[in-house]
Amino acid sequence: MAQAPFGVLLANLGTPDEPTPPAVRRYLGQFLWDKRVIDVSRPLWWLILNGFVLRTRPKRVAEAYRGVWQEEGSPLLAIGRRQQRALKARLDAQYGCDVPVELGMTYGNPSMESTANAFRRADVSRILVLPLYPQYSRSTTAAVFDRLADALKPCPALPELRFIRDYHVDDDYIAALAASVREHWEQRGRRNHLLISWHGIPKRYATEGDPYPRQCEATSRALARALGLEDSDWTMTYQSRFGREEWLKPYTDETLKHWDIRAAPGVDVICPGFSADCLETLEEIQEENREYFMDEAGGEDYSYVPALNDRDDHIAMLAGLVARNTRGWE
Numbered sequence: 136m137a138q139a140p141f142g143v144l145l146a147n148l149g150t151p152d153e154p155t156p157p158a159v160r161r162y163l164g165q166f167l168w169d170k171r172v173i174d175v176s177r178p179l180w181w182l183i184l185n186g187f188v189l190r191t192r193p194k195r196v197a198e199a200y201r202g203v204w205q206e207e208g209s210p211l212l213a214i215g216r217r218q219q220r221a222l223k224a225r226l227d228a229q230y231g232c233d234v235p236v237e238l239g240m241t242y243g244n245p246s247m248e249s250t251a252n253a254f255r256r257a258d259v260s261r262i263l264v265l266p267l268y269p270q271y272s273r274s275t276t277a278a279v280f281d282r283l284a285d286a287l288k289p290c291p292a293l294p295e296l297r298f299i300r301d302y303h304v305d306d307d308y309i310a311a312l313a314a315s316v317r318e319h320w321e322q323r324g325r326r327n328h329l330l331i332s333w334h335g336i337p338k339r340y341a342t343e344g345d346p347y348p349r350q351c352e353a354t355s356r357a358l359a360r361a362l363g364l365e366d367s368d369w370t371m372t373y374q375s376r377f378g379r380e381e382w383l384k385p386y387t388d389e390t391l392k393h394w395d396i397r398a399a400p401g402v403d404v405i406c407p408g409f410s411a412d413c414l415e416t417l418e419e420i421q422e423e424n425r426e427y428f429m430d431e432a433g434g435e436d437y438s439y440v441p442a443l444n445d446r447d448d449h450i451a452m453l454a455g456l457v458a459r460n461t462r463g464w465e
């Protein structure tokens with residue numbers, strides 16, 4: 136089969152190689168040293184990171200990873216590989232040729248360097264970069280851009296590049312999210328108040344111009360509209376705080392701990408910012424926050440709506456993004 140005149144780089148955050156404290160320390164050391172993620176002045180942050188964070192956090196976080204680890208490895212990577220295979224199969228059929236699709240992580244493996252080398256070996260001279268973050272943030276999407284630029288530094292001839300910045304109100308993305316919620320309601324035979332939970336960022340990043348919260352709000356409203364929900368049927372919150380600074384509010388954990396169960400005895404939680412399930416959804420939302428709601432607030436019913444992962448409508452939506460963003464390259 137002939138090769139397509141372009142390749143697709145699916146980019147995501149990355150995850151530790153093993154659920155052990157040394158592997159988590161390596162991963163967090165790379166992740167939390169990135170200025171796009173934490174912009175505290177370097178000498179001070181070096182002391183805090185190496186003197187405190189990397190001495191205490193890896194043990195606790197490795198234990199959490201052990202609780203969600205799958206036979207194929209970390210969920211984020213295992214699902215990423217399934218997304219890569221499914222997208223490649225769909226694009227091969229769509230274009231009638233071999234479309235190179237690689238997965239590259241900002242931190243950990245497969246590294247952006249190994250991905251760039253794979254494209255170079257396959258003689259790919261045009262790359263569409265598709266960060267698997269529907270909402271843009273400097274801490275995720277811009278970090279992909281930086282890591283890719285670093286990985287391409289040894290390249291004498293740069294490939295031609297196109298970069299998808301976000302797709303937060305793409306019609307097919309919203310339709311896939313809505314379909315996943317409706318299927319969830321059907322399977323459970325019950326529908327609760329919908330809690331739309333987003334990974335947070337420090338509030339200051341938004342004040343400085345990161346459009347992330349505006350995009351999360353737009354996606355939330357579009358999803359509620361697609362499901363025909365009234366304003367009183369859904370709530371939007373932010374999860375996964377890190378450090379002492381104020382993050383975007385309202386916080387998911389505080390909201391669930393103090394839930395008014397007379398107004399809504401049950402909640403279904405969806406996290407539309409995560410295109411693949413990972414530690415933050417499988418442990419923090421499915422386990423930890425369930426306890427806050429059921430035990431602390433005395434809730435009646437709590438369920439988690441899985442990420443879009445390798446659902447057909449998710450892969451079809453990604454293939455549509457590829458088609459629209461490679462016009463003129465075919």
Ligand SMILES: C=CC1=C(C)c2cc3[nH]c(cc4nc(cc5[nH]c(cc1n2)c(C)c5CCC(=O)O)C(CCC(=O)O)=C4C)c(C)c3C=C
Nearest residue numbers: 148149150151172196211272274275334336377413414415
């Ligand atoms: C200042 C710290 C962090 C910012 C800003 C941040 C933004 C951010 N992260 C995601 C997506 C994911 N984050 C994940 C894990 C994770 N995030 C942070 C910190 C920040 N994230 C840490 C320290 C960790 C690791 C776990 C821990 O130590 O608590 C993951 C899961 C990775 C996995 O292996 O499963 C994802 C995915 C987004 C979308 C985002 C901003 C919009």
Ligand SMILES: [Fe+2]
Nearest residue numbers: 148334375415
């Ligand atoms: Fe994060």
Ligand SMILES: [Fe+2]
Nearest residue numbers: 375414415419
């Ligand atoms: Fe977390």
